[in-house]
Each structure stands twice: as C-alpha cells, then as structure tokens.
Amino acid sequence: MDDVTTRIETALETALRTATGAGDCPPQLAAAVRHAVFPGGGRVRPRLCLAVAAACGDDAPAISTAAAVSLELLHCASLVHDDLPCFDNAATRRGQPSVHYAFGERLAVLVGDGLITLAFEQLAHHTQSHPERLVALTKIVGRSVGISHGIVAGQAWECEPRVELTDYHRQKTAALFAAATEAGAAAAGQPSQLWYTLGEQLGLAYQVADDIRDVASTPEAIGKPIGQDVAHQRPSATTDLGLDGAMARLKTLVETASASIPHCPGADRLRQLIQHEMRRLLPAELAQWVITE
Amino acid sequence: MDDVTTRIETALETALRTATGAGDCPPQLAAAVRHAVFPGGGRVRPRLCLAVAAACGDDAPAISTAAAVSLELLHCASLVHDDLPCFDNAATRRGQPSVHYAFGERLAVLVGDGLITLAFEQLAHHTQSHPERLVALTKIVGRSVGISHGIVAGQAWECEPRVELTDYHRQKTAALFAAATEAGAAAAGQPSQLWYTLGEQLGLAYQVADDIRDVASTPEAIGKPIGQDVAHQRPSATTDLGLDGAMARLKTLVETASASIPHCPGADRLRQLIQHEMRRLLPAELAQWVITE
Numbered sequence: 001m002d003d004v005t006t007r008i009e010t011a012l013e014t015a016l017r018t019a020t021g022a023g024d025c026p027p028q029l030a031a032a033v034r035h036a037v038f039p040g041g042g043r044v045r046p047r048l049c050l051a052v053a054a055a056c057g058d059d060a061p062a063i064s065t066a067a068a069v070s071l072e073l074l075h076c077a078s079l080v081h082d083d084l085p086c087f088d089n090a091a092t093r094r095g096q097p098s099v100h101y102a103f104g105e106r107l108a109v110l111v112g113d114g115l116i117t118l119a120f121e122q123l124a125h126h127t128q129s130h131p132e133r134l135v136a137l138t139k140i141v142g143r144s145v146g147i148s149h150g151i152v153a154g155q156a157w158e159c160e161p162r163v164e165l166t167d168y169h170r171q172k173t174a175a176l177f178a179a180a181t182e183a184g185a186a187a188a189g190q191p192s193q194l195w196y197t198l199g200e201q202l203g204l205a206y207q208v209a210d211d212i213r214d215v216a217s218t219p220e221a222i223g224k225p226i227g228q229d230v231a232h233q234r235p236s237a238t239t240d241l242g243l244d245g246a247m248a249r250l251k252t253l254v255e256t257a258s259a260s261i262p263h264c265p266g267a268d269r270l271r272q273l274i275q276h277e278m279r280r281l282l283p284a285e286l287a288q289w290v291i292t293e
Numbered sequence: 294m295d296d297v298t299t300r301i302e303t304a305l306e307t308a309l310r311t312a313t314g315a316g317d318c319p320p321q322l323a324a325a326v327r328h329a330v331f332p333g334g335g336r337v338r339p340r341l342c343l344a345v346a347a348a349c350g351d352d353a354p355a356i357s358t359a360a361a362v363s364l365e366l367l368h369c370a371s372l373v374h375d376d377l378p379c380f381d382n383a384a385t386r387r388g389q390p391s392v393h394y395a396f397g398e399r400l401a402v403l404v405g406d407g408l409i410t411l412a413f414e415q416l417a418h419h420t421q422s423h424p425e426r427l428v429a430l431t432k433i434v435g436r437s438v439g440i441s442h443g444i445v446a447g448q449a450w451e452c453e454p455r456v457e458l459t460d461y462h463r464q465k466t467a468a469l470f471a472a473a474t475e476a477g478a479a480a481a482g483q484p485s486q487l488w489y490t491l492g493e494q495l496g497l498a499y500q501v502a503d504d505i506r507d508v509a510s511t512p513e514a515i516g517k518p519i520g521q522d523v524a525h526q527r528p529s530a531t532t533d534l535g536l537d538g539a540m541a542r543l544k545t546l547v548e549t550a551s552a553s554i555p556h557c558p559g560a561d562r563l564r565q566l567i568q569h570e571m572r573r574l575l576p577a578e579l580a581q582w583v584i585t586e
Contacts, residue, residue: 019440024464029449033440081406086398105379109402110449113374114440116406120413121435124428131424134431135417142414147312147326147407156322156403171317 008046011065012037012072019118032103032111036076041094041223044277045071045180048202051273052184052195055266060133064187066126067137070119071180074141077115078151078176080108087155088228095223116145136186144179151176158234165235169207170200177203194262201257202274208250211237254278301339304358305330305365312411325396325404329369334387334516337570338364338473341495344566345477345488348559356426357480359419363412363434364473370408371444371469373401380448381521388516409438429479437472444468451527458528462500463493470496487555494550495567501543504530547571 001009016037020030046068053064083090083098084105091101100108120138127134145151154172157163181199182192213222214229215238229236237246258274261267294302309330313323339361346357376383376391377398384394393401413431420427438444447465450456474492475485506515507522508531522529530539551567554560 022441024460025441025446026449026453028452029440029446077406081402084402086402104452106452107449109374109377109379109405110445112402113370113405113409113438114445116409117435117439117443117445120431121439124431124435128428131428134427135421135424138413138417138427138431142410142417145406146410146414147322148315148318150410152403152407152410153318153322156319156400159321159397159399160319167317 004047004050005043007050007065008043008068008072009040011069012040015069015073015118015122019114019121028103028107029110029114032099032107033114035096035102036080036099036111036115037073039094039096040072040076042280043072044206045075045176047277048177048199048274049180049184049187051270051277052181052198053188054184055261055264055270056185056188056190057265058188060130060187060189062126063130063133063137064184066122067141067183067187068180070122070137070141071176071183073115073119073122074145074151075176077112077119078145078155080115081112082155084108087158088232090224090228092219093224130189133186133189136192137183140179140182140186140192144175149175158232163235165237165240166204168235169204169237173207173210174200174203177206197260198257201253201260202278205250205253205257205278208237208246208253211239212243212246212250214238216243297340297343298336300343300358301336301361301365302333304362305333308362308366308411308415312407312414321396321400322403322407325392325400326407328389328395329373329392329404329408330366332387332389333365333369335573336365337499338368338469340570341470341492341567342473342477342480344563344570345474345491346481347477348554348557348563349478349481349483350558351481353423353426353480353482355419356423356430357477359415360430360434360476360480361473363415363430364469364476366408366412366415367434367438367444368469370405370412371438371448373408374405375448377401380451381525383517383521385512386517423482426479426482429485430476433472433475433479433485437468442468451525456528458530458533459497461528462497462530466500466503467493467496470499490553491550494546494553495571498543498546498550498571501530501539501546504532505536505539505543507531509536 016034020033049068049071050064058064079093080099082088083093084100090098092098099111123134123137143149147153149171151172154168157168178196178199181195185195186192211229214226217226219225229239237249241249258271261270309327313326342361342364343357351357372386373392375381376386377393383391385391392404416427416430436442440446442464444465447461450461471489471492474488478488479485504522507519510519512518530542534542551564554563
C-alpha cells in the first residue's frame with residue numbers, strides 16, 4: 001500500500017473499531033458496518049481530499065484525515081442504502097454480497113444511518129484544536145449529502161417524473177467530490193470555495209465514466225452488476241448522449257477540472273496526481289483517450 | 294402556543310424552509326420531509342433541551358435553539374425509518390399516514406438520511422460565534438444516535454437473538470433524552486456531564502410510559518396503532534414486569550431523574566417544568582399515580 005492508502009485504511013479501521021468496540025454495539029450491527037466499509041473500492045473521495053489538503057499545506061493532518069474518513073463513510077452509507085431492495089435491489093457490491101443481502105434489510109438501513117452519524121462524529125473528534133474548522137467542514141460535508149444539494153437530493157430525483165441529467169449527476173455524485181476538494185482545503189485552514197469546481201468537474205467526470213462502464217464493462221471488472229441504468233430506467237450519460245458523446249463529455253470535464261486548480265505551491269503535483277487517479281479509475285482504453293499529458 | 298412551543302416550531306419551520314426551498318430540492322422529497330416533521334408530536338426532546346439551557350443561563354439562545362431542532366430532526370428521522378416495512382411496517386404515525394405509506398419506501402429512506410444530515414448542519418449553522426460548542430454538541434448528539442450507544446444501536450438490538458431490556462431502552466430512547474439535557478447545558482457553554490443522568494432517567498421513564506400506553510391506551514389517544522410490542526415480539530416493560538411492575542418502575546425513574554438535577558440557579562423551576570411535562574405525556578390516571586408533588 002502507498003502512504004496515502006495506509007493513512008486512509010488505518011484511520012477507517014480506527015474509526016470503526018472505536019465505534020463498534022465498546023461492547024454496547026450489537027454484534028451483527030458491528031459486523032454489518034464493517035462489511036459496508038471493508039474491503040473498500042477506490043477510496044477516490046478521501047484520496048482527493050488528502051491530495052487537496054497536501055496542496056494547501058496540510059498543517060493539521062489529523063483534521064484532513066478525519067475529513068477524508070468522513071467522506072468515505074458517507075459514500076459507503078449511500079452505497080448501502082442505494083443497494084436496498086426499494087432502490088437498486090443489488091445483491092453484490094465491490095465483488096461481495098451487498099449489506100442487505102448478507103445481513104438483512106433492517107441492518108442495512110441502520111448501517112447507513114450509523115455511518116452518516118459516524119461521519120459527523122469523526123469530524124468533531126479531531127477538531128478540538130481548531131474548532132472553527134469543524135464549522136466549515138460540517139457545512140461542506142452536510143451540504144454534499146443533504147436534502148437540498150447533496151446525495152439525498154440526487155437520489156430523490158429518481159422518484160420524480162422529470163429530471164435534468166447534469167443536475168441529477170451534480171447532486172448524486174459530484175456533490176461529494178466537490179466536498180472532498182473543499183474539505184481538503186478547509187481541513188488545512190484555507191478558504192474552500194476556490195476548490196469547488198475541481199471537485200465538481202471530477203465528480204461529473206467520474207459519474208460519466210461510471211455510466212460508460214455500466215454499458216461497456218463486465219461485472220467482474222467493476223465488482224457489481226452491469227446494465228443497471230437501463231434496468232432501472234435511470235438517467236445516464238450514455239442513454240442521453242450515446243457512447244461517443246459520453247466519451248467526449250468525459251474528456252471536457254477532466255480538462256476543465258485540471259484547469260480549475262487554484263494557484264498554490266502544490267498545484268503541479270496535484271495536477272499529476274489527478275491524472276494518475278483518473279487513469280486508475282478508467283478502463284485502459286478509455287484512460288488513453290481521455291487523459292492527455 | 295406557549296413561548297417555547299413557538300420557538301421550537303418557528304425554528305423547525307425555518308430549518309426546513311432553508312433546506313428545501315432552494316429549488317434544487319426535488320418537490321416530492323421536500324413534501325415528504327415536511328410530512329415527517331409537521332405536525333409534530335410532543336416535541337419532548339427539544340423542550341427538555343431548552344429547559345436545561347434555561348436553567349444553565351442560556352447565554353446563546355440561537356445555539357440552544359439549534360440544538361433543540363437538531364434533536365427533534367433526529368427523532369423524526371428515527372420514526373420515519375422505524376415505520377418502514379422492514380421494521381414496524383406502520384401505516385400511521387402521529388395520526389396521519391406514515392412517510393413510506395404516503396410517499397413510498399424510497400423517499401422514506403431518503404427522508405431519514407436527509408434529516409440526520411440536516412440535524413448536524415443545523416448545529417454548524419448557528420455556532421459560528423462559539424465554534425468550541427459545536428465540538429461538544431456534535432459529540433453529544435452523535436453519540437446519542439450512533440452505532441455504539443445511540444438509537445441505531447438500540448434499534449439493531451431488535452435484530453439480535455437476546456437483549457437486556459434496560460440496555461435496549463437506554464440506547465433506543467434514553468440516549469436521545471440524555472443528549473437533550475447534555476446539549477442544553479453544552480449549548481449554554483456549561484459542562485454537560487452532570488446533566489446526563491437527568492436525561493437518561495427521563496428517557497427510560499418515557500419508554501416505560503410508551504410501553505404501558507401500547508397495552509393500556511387506544512390508537513386514537515396516541516395517534517398510532519397499539520399492541521405493537523407484542524405483535525413485533527419487541528422487548529417491553531409490561532411484558533417483562535407486568536403492568537403494576539412497569540408502573541412502579543416508572544415512578545422510581547421519575548423520582549431519580551428529579552433528584553439528579555445539579556445545583557444551579559434554575560433547578561427549582563426546572564423540577565416544576567419536568568413534572569408538568571411528565572403529566573402532559575402520561576394518561577391522566579397514570580400521571581396522578583406517578584407524579585407526587
């Protein structure tokens with residue numbers, strides 16, 4: 001594992017051990033929470049958060065780590081609830097049984113609720129020395145999952161008769177990416193707003209890539225069923241724009257993201273990191289086409 | 294409406310209007326969130342929080358109001374998820390259709406998630422002037438809903454083969470009451486720990502009263518179906534102790550609560566308020582027996 005991976009996995013491990021290890025936590029809930037968080041996927045959001053924190057000086061690494069953990073826990077929570085029978089009814093996730101499939105629907109609902117709560121607790125447990133950063137981080141993280149602009153809103157658009165594709169993706173996926181870049185800056189005590197566009201564009205790019213994978217990959221390669229967007233009649237970039245159109249959109253988004261990085265000592269290093277991460281996320285033939293160095 | 298009621302209802306109204314009014318919030322989600330919060334029940338937790346804040350001087354009313362709102366939103370979230378088909382499958386709540394019954398299961402899951410998030414956001418939006426209180430409040434509130442000691446843990450005990458009644462009630466109900474008294478003190482900048490027992494004992498009392506109502510009241514009087522504990526084979530004080538035993542336990546809990554109030558300028562007034570609230574919550578014949586002035 002590289003240093004960043006170790007930092008993220010160790011912090012997630014500690015957060016879960018503290019939350020479930022007290023003896024008051026029902027054993028099945030503890031197991032289900034663990035199942036939702038380990039093994040992880042790409043840990044894309046916490047990596048992005050820490051990359052921005054590093055570019056901003058990362059003067060309080062305990063806070064940026066907590067922010068990274070918080071984002072990943074919220075992401076895991078959204079996956080668990082997304083997989084529920086009333087939504088995607090997905091039997092597998094990250095190559096293993098989904099939480100409700102392995103532990104039942106009740107525990108899956110509770111795991112999501114518990115992880116959302118734990119995400120906010122994590123922020124508070126590591127900001128005692130800089131409480132004003134907790135105010136900023138809670139607002140950033142809250143907005144990215146919440147009712148008005150966040151994951152919950154994005155998901156709820158699926159229940160509406162009409163939805164604008166970009167609005168939907170902006171809330172369902174890009175909001176948490178934007179929170180990742182903003183939280184990285186806020187955790188390092190820097191103004192966060194300049195970092196919004198980077199996260200938002202990367203998030204939209206990631207969602208388009210996900211839509212492309214849903215039609216152009218295999219269940220083995222992505223660890224979950226394919227063809228879900230069509231099966232659930234969900235808005236999708238490939239349905240809307242065709243495969244070529246979706247690829248062109250992806251390229252534009254990644255370029256806009258890269259160009260938006262604010263002037264700071266770590267800007268060049270961050271730009272390289274982002275290209276590296278995007279390459280890691282995309283199937284090889286896509287990466288070559290989208291990322292131009 | 295008395296002043297406290299007005300303060301709570303106005304603040305809840307503002308919180309929801311801000312969260313759902315931006316135009317980015319899907320219309321059905323906005324309606325479902327509203328349905329979950331209005332009309333309210335007894336608003337017992339926010340009233341308790343504000344009563345303790347007042348006893349502690351309430352030097353920053355915007356913060357104590359935010360804490361009160363946060364607790365009520367979390368309570369509403371837990372009710373919405375509790376009513377889901379995989380849990381109680383309740384068709385009514387507070388005398389109206391439950392959220393999943395009126396808006397479908399998907400929106401009910403999302404309403405719960407959104408309200409949990411909004412609860413933490415509310416705290417951050419009103420603590421800019423005293424950020425160190427946000428640290429304390431987030432910890433208090435988080436613990437009361439979370440995986441290890443909170444509502445989520447309490448609810449998850451229902452999925453275990455064996456459960457200790459008092460542990461179960463302590464997490465499922467008393468945790469949020471203890472958070473209400475602790476948060477009231479913390480919102481006023483006072484140490485919170487001394488206030489834990491008051492909330493915990495009142496919460497246990499409230500749960501025992503709820504168990505008693507479930508066997509000894511009518512659906513019209515309590516706005517939800519009765520006989521649910523037996524129907525769902527849930528742990529209950531009346532099942533465990535019989536009706537007389539449960540009544541005796543309730544009396545002890547209320548007395549312990551009252552005796553635990555820390556020495557402070559507002560202690561006497563608070564003691565009166567609590568007796569008033571308990572009387573409001575219990576059927577008349579129970580109140581007379583339990584509350585001795």
